[in-house]
Amino acid sequence: MTRTVGFFTARLYGESGAAQPGTDGLHAFFLLTDEPEVYNLPPAPEVPTRGVGRSWLAAAAGALGMLALAAATLVLRAEAPR
Amino acid sequence: MILRRRDGRNLDRRVADLQGEAAGIEPGAAASLVHVSEPAASPVDTYYDVPVVKPAPWQWYVPAYFYAGGLAGAAATLAAAAELGGRHLLARRLHAIAVVGEAAGAVCLIADLGRPARFHYMMRVFRPTSPMNLGTWILSAASAASGLALLGGLRGRRRLGAASCASAITGAMLSTYTAVLIGNTAIPVWRAARVVLPGWFAAASTASLASLVELIGTAPQLPRGYVTVAKTAALVGSIAVARAARRAGVARPLHQGRSGGRWRGAMWLGLASLAATLLGRTRVAGALGTAAAVAARFAIVDAGRASAADPRATFAPQRARAAHAR
Numbered sequence: 552m553t554r555t556v557g558f559f560t561a562r563l564y565g566e567s568g569a570a571q572p573g574t575d576g577l578h579a580f581f582l583l584t585d586e587p588e589v590y591n592l593p594p595a596p597e598v599p600t601r602g603v604g605r606s607w608l609a610a611a612a613g614a615l616g617m618l619a620l621a622a623a624t625l626v627l628r629a630e631a632p633r
Numbered sequence: 634m635i636l637r638r639r640d641g642r643n644l645d646r647r648v649a650d651l652q653g654e655a656a657g658i659e660p661g662a663a664a665s666l667v668h669v670s671e672p673a674a675s676p677v678d679t680y681y682d683v684p685v686v687k688p689a690p691w692q693w694y695v696p697a698y699f700y701a702g703g704l705a706g707a708a709a710t711l712a713a714a715a716e717l718g719g720r721h722l723l724a725r726r727l728h729a730i731a732v733v734g735e736a737a738g739a740v741c742l743i744a745d746l747g748r749p750a751r752f753h754y755m756m757r758v759f760r761p762t763s764p765m766n767l768g769t770w771i772l773s774a775a776s777a778a779s780g781l782a783l784l785g786g787l788r789g790r791r792r793l794g795a796a797s798c799a800s801a802i803t804g805a806m807l808s809t810y811t812a813v814l815i816g817n818t819a820i821p822v823w824r825a826a827r828v829v830l831p832g833w834f835a836a837a838s839t840a841s842l843a844s845l846v847e848l849i850g851t852a853p854q855l856p857r858g859y860v861t862v863a864k865t866a867a868l869v870g871s872i873a874v875a876r877a878a879r880r881a882g883v884a885r886p887l888h889q890g891r892s893g894g895r896w897r898g899a900m901w902l903g904l905a906s907l908a909a910t911l912l913g914r915t916r917v918a919g920a921l922g923t924a925a926a927v928a929a930r931f932a933i934v935d936a937g938r939a940s941a942a943d944p945r946a947t948f949a950p951q952r953a954r955a956a957h958a959r
Contacts, residue, residue, distance in 0.1 A: 572958060588948055591680035595955035599819045600762060606813040606827045613812075613835030614805035616866075617707060620839060621714035621801075624859040628718065 558584050564592060573597030679944040686819045688941035689934075691745060696930040698741040702772065702807050703838030704845060704926075705734025709779050709804025711842065711855070713797045721791065723853040728783040728797075730845065731804060735776040742772070764814040771810055775803035808838035815937065821947055822940035823933075825881035826874045833870030837929055840867035844906060844922025847915045854915070864907040864922060871900060871929065882953070883946040885939075892935035899929035 561584045563570065565577030574596055587594045689695075712727035743752045755769040778800035785794050812834040816827025823830065843860040875896075878884035886892045902925035909918035940946050 573954075588679065591683055591685060591944070593685055593947060593951055595951040595958075597951070597954075599824070600764075600817045603762070603764070603813065603817045606816050606831060609828050610806070610809035610813050610831035610835075613809040613831040614802075616832070617710045617805045617808060617835050617839055618714075618801065620859065620862060621711040622717070624856045624862075625711065625714040625718040625720065625723075628856060 560585050571596065573601065679948065682944060684942050685944045685947040686821075686941050688938040689815075689818075689820070691934060693931075694741040694745040696927075696934040698738045698745075699811050699834075699930040699934070700841060700927050701734045701741065702738040702811065703834060703930075704841045705731045705738060705779070706775065706804035706806070706808030707838040707842035708734065709775065709782075709800040709807075711839075711859070712779075712782065713793060713801035716786075716793045716797050720853065721786065723855075724797075725783070725786040726846075726853065727842075728779055728786055728800070730842070731779040731800065732776070732783050735772065735779060735807070739772060739776065764810055764817060768807075768810045768814060771803055771806045775800060775807045778803055805835070809835050815933070818937075819947070820937045820941050821881070821883040821943075821950060822878050822886055822936050825883050825950065826877040829870070829873040829877050833867070833874050836863065836866035836870040837926060839863035840903070840922060841926035843910075844919045844926060846919070847910070848919030848923055850916050850919065857910070860910050860918075861907070864903060864910060867926075867929075868900065868903050868907070871896075871903070874933075881950045883940060883950060885943065885946070886936035887932075890939055892932050892939050895928050895932035895935060899925045899932055902928060 561582065564581040564583050564587055565571050565574070566580040567576040568574060571577060572595070575598075581590075581592070583590055583592075708727045708730040712724045712731060715721075715724035715727060743749050746752055755766065756773070758766060759770065760766040778796050781796035782794060782800045785796055809831045812830035813827075815823045816830045818824060826833075839859075840863040843855055843863045846855050847860065875884060875887050878887055887896045902921050906918050906922035906925055909915075909921055
């Protein structure tokens with residue numbers, strides 16, 4: 552409707568999860584007449600903890616690396632003849 | 634008791650309406666934030682350079698905690714290995730470092746709360762989706778375990794105990810979870826590096842332990858191999874973090890300004906420390922390495938602050954991601 556009366560760049564922001572991938576919708580929507588950046592809104596916001604699993608996996612790998620380095624230097628050295 | 638703070642983290646209701654949760658912004662400063670500069674050249678570039686995301690309102694306690702917690706975690710992991718390898722004096726020293734580091738870290742965290750008297754509220758819930766809540770539990774478990782392990786060692790225990798094992802595992806988690814915590818925020822430079830940050834934190838923690846033991850200087854020392862591998866891994870990790878940030882186009886805080894200076898300084902100090910280790914100058918290597926470890930933690934927190942202040946750093950990766958999805 553807004554577009555038909557001449558606001559060709561008008562859009563709805565945050566309407567639903569489908570329209571705003573990365574979020575489940577913002578539970579509120581804004582009628583913007585230009586790019587979101589013009590209103591200081593992020594163009595494609597994403598819930599920050601989305602994909603936190605990959606970070607935890609990396610943390611587990613880092614922790615295992617620490618344990619492995621510690622074991623390699625002290626346990627193995629103790630078993631090797633001095 | 635409620636501590637009145639002068640460092641600006643009490644909510645000022647007069648500016649709360651203007652800027653949301655007013656993390657220490659005086660009314661005058663808030664007004665100047667709203668009209669910062671000339672209109673940008675392109676209208677769709679940014680909104681008058683006003684930041685999109687808020688910086689973390691962290692004082693120096695938080696990077697200090699990253700250092701102390703990482704150091705303590707690395708000490709706990711190595712202590713268990715030392716016990717298993719029969720080096721009891723070294724194990725006891727490492728457990729002592731772990732206990733002191735974890736206690737100092739807990740003090741830093743509590744001091745950084747806006748209302749320190751309410752810190753026990755963190756322990757009222759267990760929420761796996763919140764790295765900060767999990768971290769509270771990890772720190773508590775690690776402190777308890779390494780305290781018990783140290784006590785066992787002081788009472789003459791000669792084999793690997795359950796407390797040492799628990800202390801090693803929770804310690805390794807303590808060194809790395811902070812990277813998950815900062816990586817999964819809206820701060821562009823941290824977010825860009827969220828898969829490589831934990832590895833770097835692990836490496837940086839082992840390097841800070843190696844450097845601290847060198848700096849203390851007296852026997853028992855750590856094996857040279859551990860020190861060399863730890864310091865090299867810390868350097869490689871920081872290069873990986875910078876590369877990830879560059880790939881996302883948000884690496885500017887790692888090159889420019891105060892955070893850039895600290896970041897580069899930490900790299901050169903780390904390199905010099907590695908060289909000093911290889912040349913056998915233990916004390917010098919320890920001092921340089923400790924300075925590098927502390928500088929690196931402050932640099933990454935600073936970089937987050939600078940990154941939050943730059944709206945382009947928020948917009949650019951999102952535009953790229955949206956264009957990629959389309």
